[in-house]
Amino acid sequence: MTSERVRVPPIKCQGIKTKLVDWIRENLPGQMQGTYFEPFLGSGVVAFNVRPKRAFLTDSNPHIVAFYEQIKRGQITPLLVSKFLATEGGKLRTYGADYYYEVRDRFNSQKDPLDFLFLSRSCFNGLIRFNRSKSYNVPFGHKPNRFTKSYITKICNQVKWVSLLLRRNEDWTLACMDFREALSRAMATDFVYCDPPYLGRHIDYFNSWSDMEEKQLRETLDQSGAKFTLSTWLKNTYRTNECIDTIWAGFRMVTREHFYHIGAKETNRNSMTEALILNYEHSMSENKPINKVEQLGLFESLIPA
Numbered sequence: 485m486t487s488e489r490v491r492v493p494p495i496k497c498q499g500i501k502t503k504l505v506d507w508i509r510e511n512l513p514g515q516m517q518g519t520y521f522e523p524f525l526g527s528g529v530v531a532f533n534v535r536p537k538r539a540f541l542t543d544s545n546p547h548i549v550a551f552y553e554q555i556k557r558g559q560i561t562p563l564l565v566s567k568f569l570a571t572e573g574g575k576l577r578t579y580g581a582d583y584y585y586e587v588r589d590r591f592n593s594q595k596d597p598l599d600f601l602f603l604s605r606s607c608f609n610g611l612i613r614f615n616r617s618k619s620y621n622v623p624f625g626h627k628p629n630r631f632t633k634s635y636i637t638k639i640c641n642q643v644k645w646v647s648l649l650l651r652r653n654e655d656w657t658l659a660c661m662d663f664r665e666a667l668s669r670a671m672a673t674d675f676v677y678c679d680p681p682y683l684g685r686h687i688d689y690f691n692s693w694s695d696m697e698e699k700q701l702r703e704t705l706d707q708s709g710a711k712f713t714l715s716t717w718l719k720n721t722y723r724t725n726e727c728i729d730t731i732w733a734g735f736r737m738v739t740r741e742h743f744y745h746i747g748a749k750e751t752n753r754n755s756m757t758e759a760l761i762l763n764y765e766h767s768m769s770e771n772k773p774i775n776k777v778e779q780l781g782l783f784e785s786l787i788p789a
């Protein structure tokens with residue numbers, strides 16, 4: 485049996501779960517009637533591939549939410565994106581880094597979601613990072629020819645896919661809010677998928693995370709009574725995540741190892757054990773298809789892959 489192909493959204497962010505979506509889907513709970521909460525939406529790759537019937541999709545980063553809200557309202561369309569990236573990509577080709585920084589300044593003063601998309605797709609390593617004055621400060625990715633015809637087509641197809649999902653699905657709410665506020669609305673019949681910033685990593689203005697936030701996440705999840713899946717890490721080559729045995733002690737955990745490179749050298753290969761913390765029993769049979777999405781009450785298949 486095959487799993488449904490994982491599709492990639494138009495914006496990138498650090499900690500994007502593209503490679504883990506199948507594994508996350510595989511560990512989701514069965515029948516449920518409530519709303520799917522995702523309080524750390526990021527790129528949206530998990531929610532958009534899970535495709536819940538009802539969803540409350542939130543993030544503290546206003547630019548992520550504004551981008552998807554404009555798609556939902558039909559203000560950003562694949563055609564508009566195509567024209568915009570062709571024009572702006574042409575200027576990037578001609579003026580190189582200077583033009584990237586011009587767009588970055590423009591975005592920091594005007595906050596246009598299309599500029600956000602341009603930066604997300606031409607910056608260094610697809611990072612989203614803001615300084616204390618809430619200015620986007622990721623350097624240029626050193627590829628003036630970034631926006632080739634095929635790359636623009638690829639991004640437009642991603643926008644089209646997300647646009648179909650967001651526009652067809654009236655029961656999906658997007659909002660910019662802190663996870664504590666989002667989770668105060670969750671109830672025992674709901675499900676929460678949490679992918680907070682990993683402690684000690686990926687820190688920026690909209691993405692700061694400490695022990696205190698991790699404890700409050702546990703508390704707000706407890707208060708909601710909802711079923712939840714939390715993405716976190718167990719260990720890497722250098723460290724072990726102490727929260728697993730403290731804040732998350734007593735829950736079910738499933739792990740999966742993967743390798744990543746720092747820089748281009750093969751010798752810089754590092755391993756990371758990713759973990760999912762679950763507060764429910766999950767009787768996944770090896771014979772069941774990985775993608776059970778269409779069989780579940782909470783989830784609905786909207787668009788064929």
Ligand SMILES: C[S@@+](CC[C@H](N)C(=O)[O-])C[C@H]1O[C@@H](n2cnc3c(N)ncnc32)[C@H](O)[C@@H]1O
Pocket residue numbers: 497498499500501502523524525526527528529530542543544545548661662663664679680681682690691692
């Ligand atoms: C690891 S990323 C999520 C990645 C996402 N699952 C994906 O695959 O693209 C964490 C996200 O949490 C958001 N975030 C950080 N602190 C937050 C907070 N206090 N409340 C809500 N969202 C927060 C960040 O803006 C970021 O988008």
